Amino acid sequence: MAYGGGGGGGGGSGGRAIRVLNVAEKPSVAKAVSGFLSKNQQGGLRVRDGRSRYNRIFEFNHTINGQPCHMSFTSVTGHLMELDFDDRFRRWHSCDPVDLYHASVRKFVPEDKSDIRRTLEEEARKCQWLILWLDCDREGENIAFEVIEVCTQANRNLNIWRARFSALIEREIQNSLQNLVRPNQLFADAVDLRQEIDLRIGASFTRFQTMFLRDAFMINLATDDRNLVISYGPCQFPTLGFVVERYWENQSHEAEEFWTINCTHNTDEGTANFKWMRGHFFDYTCAAIVYEMCIQEPTVTVTEIKEQEKLKYPPLPLSTLELEKRASRFFHMSPAHTMKVAEDLYQAGFISYPRTETDRFSEKTDLRAIVFEQQGHPLWGSYAQLLLNPEAGLWRNPSSGRRDDKAHPPIHPTRFSPGESGWSRDHHRLYELVVRHFLACVSQPAKAAETSVEIDIAGETFSSSGRVIHAKNYLDVYTFESWGGSMIPTYTLGQQFMPTTLTLDSGVTRPPPLLSEADLLTCMDKALGQMQRCMSTYRSCLIDIMQ
DNA sequence: GCAAGGTC
Structure with a gap:
């Protein structure tokens, strides 16, 4: 891979340090990655404030493939930009709701993010390289392009790179820095499209049905202080449909x-x-x-x-969906809470990236090394030892599921912990689930x-x-x-x-039980699979027609 | 006043 070259005297500037702007999706990741990369570096880690009070700037020296670099590391807080209609379509009575399907839309940095924008612009002007450390999922790729847009407006000559990582642990971070890739426009475009569809469908249906139902039920806004908006979104309806369908089945059941x-x-x-x-x-x-x-x-x-x-x-290697379902079944944790706790564990380096569809380990993964780390645990350490003992015959290469998002491995432990003092009960339980699930995957049935x-x-x-x-x-x-x-x-x-x-x-006979959260996830996953199969059939039809 | 996705 040819580093430098492109932008404002990258690698070719004769040993002089190049200035690199690094951007993460959240402040905590900027801090964690800066911590790893500044280790054993001359000058250590320095911190200064940017324009935004939450997003500070970390500075340190580093070497990328032999090239000395001066690194500035800051962050955004999720999406930098929003999508909305042009002003003339913003008022509810400005147009017929159906017009929102072709009303012009624009993507812009909202007022409350303008301080982050200013930081990015000021730092980008001083730098030759931009390295994007956003989460390695589609939203992250889209945010990367939002950052690129702001930064290149301030500095046309930036040489732009993407760091890919699946765990916030030093080895993985160092490795991703030495193997930078280019950002993927197609992933970002997919998100842009989803945003536009959500906005157009959501706004037009919400306006239409709110106004229609108000008239139909003669709700008087002057005397009714409830803020009655009957919202419609493409994401809510399949979910609501499954819940209501089961409820109706349950209610209409006649005991026999x-x-x-x-x-x-x-x-x-x-x-x-x-x-x-x-x-x-x-x-x-x-x-x-x-x-x-x-x-x-x-x-x-x-x-x-x-x-x-x-x-x-034993179960298949752990994907996000399974993690949510199992945490719901075993601990009665809601999927939203599970993901919050998993995110904490990921950010502290204890588990790999928790948003993954993958349920198969790559052949390159050193599964035994992960087991090796767990040998000292008071509860499952002796089991880990037994797994590594060839005479016990307990080891089995894990089964492979059929899903691979090509971005992240299945969720697995990345760092040993006997339990941390700052952990809540749910942090303990979820870490335990990830570790025990992993150990189970590499065991005999x-x-x-x-x-x-x-x-x-x-x-x-x-x-x-x-x-x-x-x-x-x-x-x-x-x-x-x-x-x-x-x-x-x-x-x-x-x-x-x-x-x-x-x-x-x-x-x-008993009525079918109301849908549990875990059941709902299964329904959604099944429907997603059906839709994906439809899409792929549709795609091959299109290809046939075009040939 | 509207969506859904990030994150503080």
Whole structure:
């Protein structure tokens, strides 16, 4: 890769330090990265204030691929720019809501971000290079181009680079600085498009339905001090749809009585509960007739015995969606809170970047090194040691999911911690989940022997099964999941006995439960997958047509 | 007065 060259005497300036402006997405990242990069550098780390009181500027010396650099490191706070309609469309009655689909829009730096803009302009004028340290997701790429726009307006000759990193740990940061790439315009464009669609649909529908419903229900603004805006956004509606759909199913459910036949058998080895293979009948008379036949001739004959080894596999490597679902299931943490806590852990360097779709590890990842780090933990350290011991036979290369966002690895621990004093209970729990999940991924599945027995009573079939766990394996460390064992007595084929009980039982159908947050995430993910498949079909159709 | 995405 050819560094320098392009802008205002980069690498070619004969050993003289070039001035580099570095920009992160948030102040904490600017501080953390500056901390790593200024280590062991002459002059250490200096800090000064910029125009914005939250976004300070860190300064230090560094060398990029042999080129001495003077680094200034500042930050933005998320998006620098906003998208909105031109002023003449801003008032609600200025146009028909449908006109908002072609009204002109503009992207600009809002008033409360103008101090950050000034800092960027002033610093950009002094620099030859610009390195973008924004989060490595689509929004980050879009913010990168917002920063580029502001900076290049102040200095046309900037040589612009993108640092890519998935964890706020020193090794990763040093590595990304020595392997700079160019920013990706296509990712940024995708976000611009999403912003425009959200704005046009949201504003036009919200104005339309608010005004329409006000008139329809004759709500008088003068006497009603509620600020009634009935908002519509492309993001809310699928979510609301799933929630409401399930609610309606739940409400319209009519409980229905059903009947089933159960059989139990006690021996000195234990009890077997046999379930009727027909499930249940909604018609009492039918069930009663069959039951009557069984009672007349209640002798049981064992007709089939199946024994097989059953495996329960560890989960796939951890993506954001799974992290949210599991934190919701295991700890009742809301997805929003989970992501806040995960972000804290990421910023302190304990886990990798928590926003990832990837559920497969790259072959280059040194999985054993990650396990190695965890050996000293009081709770799971001994399990980590066992994993690394080849004689234990516990290790297994992790399964690979089908998703790869090509930007970040699955969420995994990046730094050992026995727990930090500043952590809340949820920080502890989430770190524990990430570590235990990772250790589970590289472990053997749990193994059990399952026996299923089928019996015949008067021509009706019943079945029961028992399970004996032979090796818990990953379940020893993944304590959030369990796999119950159950014993049933030993039977032989053709054996005959009398049932201990043979009963006709009734039950009532239950409505489907309201959607949990974890269920909702699953619905959204499924719908996203369907949409992506549609899009890809559509895309190949277009390509066909064009050829 | 409107969206959704960043972040303080």
